Amino acid sequence: MRQESLTIGELAVRSGVAPSALRYYERLGLIRAGRTGGNQRRFDRAELRRVSFIRIAQQLGVSLEDIRSALDALPDSRTPNKADWARLSASWRRRLDEKIDLLTRLRDDLTNCIGCGCLSLRSCSLYNPDDELAGQGPGPRRMLP
Amino acid sequence: MRQESLTIGELAVRSGVAPSALRYYERLGLIRAGRTGGNQRRFDRAELRRVSFIRIAQQLGVSLEDIRSALDALPDSRTPNKADWARLSASWRRRLDEKIDLLTRLRDDLTNCIGCGCLSLRSCSLYNPDDELAGQGPGPRRMLP
DNA sequence: CCTTGAGTTGAAGTGCACTTTAACTTGCAA
DNA sequence: TTGCAAGTTAAAGTGCACTTCAACTCAAGG
Known part of the structure; x- marks a missing residue:
């Protein structure tokens, strides 16, 4: 076919x-x-x-x-061709690396941070509003003008 | 104050x-x-x-x-109290682990997969529609009834 | 030829996570 | 006590990523 x-x-x-x-x-x-x-x-x-x-x-x-x-x-x-896709995937890889990094930090801090009672944002690395990828929940976001 | x-x-x-x-x-x-x-x-x-x-x-x-x-x-x-939050965070930690895992697989496969030309979904581990967390892009999703 | 499943369009609808608006009330400082 | 920033509500609006609908046409098998 x-x-x-x-x-x-x-x-x-x-x-x-x-x-x-x-x-x-x-x-x-x-x-x-x-x-x-x-x-x-x-x-x-x-x-x-x-x-x-x-x-x-x-x-x-x-x-x-x-x-x-x-x-x-x-x-x-x-x-x-392959080279075209490879070039494109490179930028995605960077995004992936950043996102994995963020989530890993999140994971490592989570228990710690909640355990110690400091989970009040701002003070914590958990809250990272400047990260381009961080605020991407399931719903539309565009909170700050 | x-x-x-x-x-x-x-x-x-x-x-x-x-x-x-x-x-x-x-x-x-x-x-x-x-x-x-x-x-x-x-x-x-x-x-x-x-x-x-x-x-x-x-x-x-x-x-x-x-x-x-x-x-x-x-x-x-x-x-x-702390114990309450710790219990709650445990379930989140599991989600985090899963998500990090998914993204890591994604990263490891990406170059490979695109490079070899097999990037045609289904065949690839990149496409993982059954993962609860996978389909969470920035927009509302609820594709299959 | 005829049927039937698959395709076409524009327009309207849906779900989520909010924000904006309008009309109004509170709380605090001078 | 008065002035004004900050609070209150219900209702409507917004942006994204789609889906659904109605009315229609196309493509392929029997």
Whole structure:
């Protein structure tokens, strides 16, 4: 079989992302699709890698807007190759390192800090409002203007 | 000075959380406040620790609803002591361990996986949809019914 | 040819975590 | 006592990441 292009349903199954989400990603310019004569989307297999990248970045608390910016670094005219993806992954690695670092500090301090009764923010390294990745809970945030 | 109770403004400054957010937390039952004769909130100093706990939990991608459940484990009648907080922090430590683990795997696999071209989800350990904490990006999620 | 599942669109809806607004009241210092 | 910052409420608004809906078209098998 090994077809060149995928329907939106196929891409959804293979990526684990709902068709509606894929359409949404396309609208935001995170992925691209060609069209058939009858106006149906056909995705290049390479888009699978993009979707994968998107979901990984989301695990790091990166917004779709920021992911779009990152993906813009990929070549527009040709299919991205290993070197392209490697370059992109480098920046993600840095983010990952930072995030792991933050969580590790959090873990190491937690018992200690609660045990000693100092858990009152500000004083503690647990509270780190300046960290770009720190405030990314499950809900929208943009607390300080 | 060392006053017994804090106004909402004072708690906001000391916790770094906006007054509107604190009122919201109170509505959801995450924190408690007494009232003055004139109906103004007065927070026990112990509430500071609760707010701290909430913000830390949010960094782990836990929803306010889940945080509320966790906080319900604290004693209702008396001010929580060190042992109470330690017990609570234990469960958070487990979550932290899991999350750090996930991110570490992610980091270790990333370059490798992208480099080898296998980054097509499903096949990769990068994609881990069953992990409770994995899907916690910055936006609301609840993709599968 | 006909049916049926899969795809198309724009517009509206959803859930979370808040913030903003409007209209009003309190608490404290001068 | 008066002035004003800080507090109060309910209700509506915001931003993100989607999903759902209605009304329609397309693609492929029998």
